[in-house]
Every structure is written in C-alpha cells, then in structure tokens.
Amino acid sequence: MSEPTKAAAPSGRAATKKELPEHFRGYKHVWVFVEQERGQVHTVSWELMGAGRKLADKLKVDLAAVVIGPDGEATRQAANEAFCYGADLVYVVADDLLTDYRNESYTKALTDVVNTYKPEILLLGATTLGRDLAGSVATTLLTGLTADCTALDVDADGSLAATRPTFGGSLMCTIYTLNYRPQMATVRPRVMQMPERLARDPGRIVVHPLGLIEDDIVTKVLSFLPDRESAKSNLAYADVVVAGGLGLGSPENFQLVRQLASVLGAEYGCSRPLVQKGWVTSDRQIGQTGKTIRPKLYIAAGISGAIQHRVGVEGADLIVAINTDKNAPIFDFAHVGIITDAIRLLPALTEAFRARLSPHSRDRIAS
C-alpha cells in the first residue's frame, strides 16, 4: 500500500506508549503458523514466511515456523520445507489427534507452544482455519490480534505496525499491540509476495507434545466432503483475471466478462457490489472482503476502484481499466486505462484476442 497523503488524527483509540510489562520482555523472535490441511501446506504460510523474514531481519531476531499436524510424513515434510522458506528453527506439534483441524486441539497446541517459547510476533494466514484459530488463541492469551493486514512493518522501537483497511475499506489504519505479547496478526492469501524457495538442509527442530487424548476433545469430525475440482475457483492464483463491476449495467452483461476470460484461459471475478446484488457468487469477489489476486494481467471492466477493491488487486503486474468515467479512482492505480463503455469494448476485445492468440481460429470458423 502506498504512503499516506497526510497523517490524520487517530480516531478512537489513541496511542499511549507505556513501558512493556516486565513479564513480556522475554518475548522474542518472529513466528509464522504453518497451516496444513489434509497433508497440504497452504501457500499463505510460505507467503507469511517471506513477510516474517523481513520483520525478523529488521529486529535482528530469529524467524521460526510452527508446524502442527498429524504424526507422519506430511508434517515432517512441512517442517523441512519451512527451512527452505527462511525459517531459522521450527517448532513441531505432531500427533494423530491433529489429523483434522479442530479448534480445541489446535488452540491447545499453539497456545502451549507460545506460552513455552514466547514469541514477540505471531503471524497466521487469514483463512477459515487461521481465523478460527487466531481468535481463540489471542483470547486465551489475552493479547491483541489484527486481522487481514495488508502491510507489516516494525517501528524504530521494535513494535509491530500492522496496517489494514478499515470502515469497509474506505480508509487504511495502522494498529499496534504495545503492551501485550505476542503481537498477533493475520494476512489473507496472496497479499504478501511468495518468497523464493531456496534448497536448504533442515535446521533445528523443537518438538512439543500435544498433551491430549481423544476423550479430551469434545468435537468429533464425522466426515469431510472435499470440494469437487470443477467447483474450485483458482481466482487467487490465476495468471490472468478479468473482472466486472457495476458499470456493466445488468447481470446479463456479466457474461461478456466470462467470455473474455474463457478466451484468455483466465479466471473471472467481480467487485463487491455485484455480489451484494446477487449477480455473481461471493467466491468470485475480488477485494478486501473477497479474494486478493496477483495475476500478470488484470482487466477491470466497469469497476470504479474503491479502496476495498484496490487492496485486492494492487499486486497485479499489469492492471488494465476500462471505464466510462475518467475520474473513476481505478485510474489512480491502473497502469493502462481506456475510457469507453465496457459493454461495447468487451465483445470486441474477446474477438480480437481470439484472433490473435489462436492462429487456427479462422480455419475453425471457416469450416
């Protein structure tokens, strides 16, 4: 996110720095919770390792990963992999009771490791798992938790400065947890850049016991129904994304977005108002309360570009905006703009891309 135009008066909770209480002074190092579900590490965890590495370097402390999961190969591999994404050491809680995510067992595991080894900063992905877990852990520890951060930094005095959109994405705010530890924050997938994976040998692994038996855990997983492959949208990780907004005028016109996406082999998405109007399902929403994307090419058709949307697309390599309103805020952060009606341009763009990208398309049309 770009620099502020000017410093505004803090609203509500104003800053008052007190001395960090004695019992928190021993809290050191930056931790990232490595989320794995059904043997797969969520990419957001490695993205957070990249962000965590920068914080740790600035603070001149270690970066640690916390891997929680079943006792087996997947958890071992996740721990080893954490070193390739910059971990100096890895804490592992491995127990078959942790095979499925359950709030009780994961909260116990993470809270125990925090209370034993005392990190100053703890980062989690803002996924359904991460948000479920972070809220419980922060409340157990009675510390501050800042959700859905878009930028993380450390101050001159070593405090975590967590910036996130607020008021539905109309403004940005920077939040501190000054007198409590750890300072906790969640970050949505794709907000932080994926760091480069370096082949490295595993380093120090600290194993911590779970200390539960199945009877201690009340909630039982009766079954798990994986999503059908076809139902999964790859929006967050797509290389090319085409999205539409209110400028399309009617729900029928949204198919123009889908058609262009189809020709480009792209994923399609939309801005928040289209979800609120029921034109498009919520899994296609791009922005602060939807998906964050980092494609090579993003085409925004009829989207005005509210901050709520902006923070979800700023990581795109090339943003192309199509809008009739030359004063639309999207032109403040798009790289290329075209002032025209998306409803007219999209079909032409679809045809032109089709002709350009598929040399055989003419033959097919002819036959």
Place this chain on the structure above:
Amino acid sequence: MHIVVCIKQVPDSAQIRVHPVTNTIMRQGVPTIINPYDLFALEAALELRDKFGGEVTVLTMGPPSAEDSLRKALTYGADRAVLLTDRFFAGADTLATTYALATAIRKIGETYGAPDIIFTGKQTIDGDTAQVGPGIAKRLGLLQLTYVAKIGALDLAGRTIEAERRSEGGVQILRTRLPCLISMLEATNEIRRGAMKDALRAARAPIVKWSAQDAGVEDISKCGLRGSPTIVKRVFAPSPRAEMAVLIDFAGRPPAEALIEDIFKRQPKLEAELAALARGF
C-alpha cells in the same frame, strides 16, 4: 431451548465517505443497518426455535441508537432484545468487546435461562475481523463451530449438535456438545419477512438496557479503550500512484486492437503464455 444471537449495528459501509480535507470518516447522515452477515445467524436461530420451541434473545453492544437494530430483530420474530450500552464500552477492540459480550451473555443466562446456542454472523462489514465469535466462545468456555453452512441433527436431550462447517477445500461434518457458539456463513438462508404480529409487538416491546454494572461487569478496566490491547495509531487514505494510468491512444485503430498492442508491448512474454493457455482450451 434458549438461543442468544449477537448482532451489531453498522454503518451501511457502501455509503461511507471520507472527508477530502480532514481525512476523517463522515458519519453524519450515514444510515445504519443490522450487519448483513448477522441476519443469517438470526434466521438460523429463529428456524431452530420454530422447530424445537423456546426463545431467541438478541444481544448487541453499542450506543443507545443501536436500539433501532434490536427492534428490527424483534420484527423478524426474536423474543427478547438486550442492549448493552455504557460509555465504558467505547473504543473497545475485539478483545474488550468479547469481555463485555461474554459477561452480558452470562447475565442473560442467569436472568432468562442458560442459552443452548450462541449465534453470531461470520464477521461484520465495518470491522471485518471475524474475531468476536471465537473470542466470546473462548471467554465462556464454549465449543465453537465457525463458518457453518448448515445445521444438522440437534439432540436437545443428548446435548449434541451436528453441523456442516466450511473449511479450506471442503466441508467438515462436525458433532459437538451443547452449549456451543456457532458463526453462520453468508447466503445459507434468507431472513423471513416477519409476521404482522411481530411488527406490532416490536414497536412497543421493552428493550432490556444494561450498563456495564447492570450486566455484571466486575472489572471495568477490561472494557472499552482501557481493556483493548490494540491501539489505532494512524488512520489515512492511500494516495494515488505516482503515475496515473496511461490512457490508450487509439490513433485511428479499433480500440480493442490498440489495447491488445499496448498490453503485449508492456508484457512481452505474456503473448506466448496466453497463446499456450488458449491452445489448452
């Protein structure tokens, strides 16, 4: 059975404006609504009550004007409304908010009967943190089911409930023990229109108003600004990028072709990649 639904009155955030000079939120004249995500929680609660009998209590913490949202909830058919309002609650972050709400829920239990289920929405549209539900559960020592898409078998005598919970890459079918806290996923039901008798009742129904002391808050330092570990240090509007978007010069060409030329000029590798993608389709 007794169900408590936590709701929040929020500004209709689509209409929030930022003052161009002072960079502050312009609250005046912004209409307020029940947080839309909370309506799915309320409807789920009303459906369970209709099926199993009992009462639904709606609870909110906010300024005196939050009474409007509680009355609205009564028109949908909630049986009782409790407003937690006190200047000591002002400036609360999520941790301080959960302290106040959990305290009030305990008081509701003592006064009107222990709740079997606490419902919340997935998150609010103004804060968007999704932290208050889990926080209330933890403070009350309840089990939590978040992101619930569907409520399954409920066994009041056996004290168990089953639910479908959305997780990454699939749906978990879970069974847990009552009492518990459930946060409902959006678009899982549709709030009812509300019967005429409920609308009439809602207009006159007394709203239970509790101060911090009334609700049984023992430690005022855990409330509001003082009880909040997080501090908002800076609020700002993001500035425009240094350069504005380059507007395409058609130069007599069809706009679509001019745009494609420009895209490939800026991202030379993209054309080959797109062609490869297109071949795959």
